Amino acid sequence: MFPRPDEDFLNIIRNRDEFILIAHRKCDGDALSSIRAMGNILKKSGKKVSMLADFPLERNIKWMAEGIEENCECSSDALIILLDAGDMERTAFPSLFSSHDYIVIDHHRSTAKTAGSLSSYIVPESPSCTLLVNKVRSALNIPLDKETAAFLLAGFMTDTGFFHFISEEQAEESMAFALEMTRAGAEIYSLYDRLKTSITIAETESLAKALSSIRIIKGGEIITARDESEVNISYLLYPILLSIENVRLVCLFKKRGNTIELGLRAVKGKNVDCAQIAAAFFGGGHTLASGARFETEDFSKTANECERKLEKMI
Template sequence: METLYPTINPKLIEKITEAEEIAIFGHTNPDGDCVMSQLAVSYMLSSLGKKCHLFNQGPFNRSDINPYSLYFATEVPDELVKKNPLVIVVDCSTIDRPGLIFDKVSTLERIVFDHHSSGENFCKREFSYIVPESVSTTLVLEQLRKALAIPLTYDLARFLYIGFCTDTGFYHFLRRSNAEESLRIVTEYVKEGVEPYEVFDTLNDGKTLDYYKEISTLVNRTIAIYDGQVLYTYQNHQEALADSVSDVLYSQLLTVKGVKVVFFFKEKEDCIVVGMRSKKDSKVDVGSFAQSFGGGGHFFASGASLKKTLAESITLVTTAIKDLLDTNEIES
């Protein structure tokens, strides 16, 4: 049977097997796939007797992953660096994604597990396992579980399933090319006792009224350009939220008739973070588009950071995207 997942390089497995101390990193402003991937790696390798340390710079603003923040350290102790731990990075397409917390271990040997289609290869090829066809990093890590012959337990299955649900929008972003194998894998998690409805509630409950008011504000200031093929909105620095609105915002704006690409510009203290999403039938690869600005991501979901003002960033990105659109549909 054909599979989306190639065999993991034996050298990578050997490197993990030989390690005694392991430091596990994910990207800043983590989502469910990132957090659950880190927890899954720690769970699996701890079961093999490894001493695992979880690090994430945060912030853990999303209500669905905030309870897990207690498991993560935000600083790397000097004592750990002196022990020369094996570094494992998950769900990161570029070396800057883990944030400043990663600086202390940036020269140490590392392994990368990811599913982003663009970005940079920031470790030796034999020590990276990147599967762009995978719908989540947790399903990439399912292959590590099998390679290490680690038994599937309820706790591990739940970690892996939540990551899958986060990055597929609870099955919404599955495509025929990856659905069959993905569903076959997660069926095993359900058999292990994971309840889909409980996970859905975990991912969606707990939102505040202010959360939905902010979404309303962002939708109201959304601007349509190129005859409605592109929508963009923005958030000023002083409008920092207690919870992320990005996922709901994108899902709503991508349902607008005629839209192909959505941009969300978020003003930070030292940069502008641009979230990019494209509709499944648009054929616009926002992953490659983000890479042209030093960012990365997937074909349909990506992001980049720009050292410019908010106005400059909007002009730069919205001008550049025109070349990727169907110019026949843009009135002169």
Template sequence: MFSYPPFDEQILDLLRSRDEFIVLGHISPDGDCLSSQMAAGSLLLKMGKTVHMANAGPFDRSEISHLRADFLAHIDEELYNRNPIVVVVDCSSPERLGHLAKEIEGLTTIVLDHHSSGEQFGNHRYIVPRSVSTTLIIMQLYKALEVEISQEIAEHLFFGFATDSGFFRFINAYRGETLRLAAELVDLGVSPNTMADRMTGGKSLGYVKYLGKLIDRSESLFDGKLMYSSSCLKDRDTYITTDKPSDSLYAMLLSVKNVEVVLFFKELEGGSTEVGFRSSHQSSVDVGALAERFGGGGHKKAAGATVNEEIDIVRKKLIDAVGELLHG
């Protein structure tokens, strides 16, 4: 039976003894990243610390756009010179911090994460790849520091878990401890149906039409084992593209018979490309390792990367790379 390993006492001592902290998450933050940041920040505030939340963004999705004001976009010289401790959550490599990676160089850094791929960084690390979400790691930190989990914090912890587990769909056999942790959060006042509505409800008609276009645009290769779709900058002229349809898109394309890998390419300003990777539970393809080859990271079954090349170039390179893996 899996159980979380104990925290290094050096990590706990730093959190107890130091007074000022910066809590960072990865670029293009998702539910687990933001929920982990909010929960970790609340933990430190409950301990009487001074806390600064920072994230390079973008916060362009409608469900998170209102949070932009709560996060620093840069670490200024005055804050840096006070030598705060940096807590990085849900991030597998410094590149995934965007421009903030350079702005925290030289500061003592604690990394709390559950990604199996990526570059080892930070002065202190607590990385548990078997944890379904980073929020469940933050939950263990609350317990280790004997800090009470309020209903509001429990909701952050559950939301991150729910998004990264596909609302329980990605949990394998013999992982009862994950369900027991979820049950603890429900007993603290979390409503799973409210969390489900927050994840999937409230979408605009424009979102649904955009999702439909991306599905219509999808292509199949390698005897149906790879499916991919692309979002272009010009889509903004016709569709509402601020609500990312990627999770729904992945679910739809992975449901197609024989599909092992799904790629979603999004054209960005300045000639860069954001790529989302997913693989089916039956597939042997490790998309986390694949994403790492392109400067990103993630899990064996779900990962992401931002590549500083045009979308057509990135798409060809990745299609070729997936083809080699599928036929290897």
């Protein structure tokens, strides 16, 4: 069983009246679900809550946008809860941390820079941040309602690839969590339909370009692809690349202005640790899914250099 938050962590929440909820920039389903679920939990405790994220949100999570803002007028006593990230620099609001105390709830390893936090609840073994948010809810004795259960399960489904990336070590508690959410009224099939939206023409065109960029390294053990589009196609691209014969590691280079986002996905049972690889690029994550980001003025040159480095690591 994954550990529950300690009493010092819980008492910090109990003793504060106002909160600011923030996750990493470019929220995915787990990040935004964690914000919405934690917001509901705190409001049930009579707390004042501001929920922040950078816009625009991805199309498949816009249904969770109610109450999400891009800025807030909060008192200096408001406590930030940083969700699904351990480093304030990964958020779209790093300046807020200079004027507010903060705590961390996260499930990533190798990325946490929590020296400035009052406390942290970090469990790298957890498949999603929402599972940890639920443990906080349970420890605070806050009842679970249908809407909160839906947010919690949506985040879990996002980060596990709709249950695909759950390891043997995570399976028992993961299934117990899913059962708890469905008993509270969350509906797996409706969440799947919401999170797996239809593919737009722009996504189709971007997917075609990314597939044409594929590079096969070490006889197919490593597959890389490059995406310079403005739309999110990673959720479409990864399943295709991971299904290629003999592949062990998939690497996606995503161009965002002068930044490269490196996404890493490993095939289970192929003895590849994405978190260890990501750490070499000053990133982090999990065994089967990790990432890193770094500045560059030459996307192609930097991606080529990364490919050469990756080839030596596998």
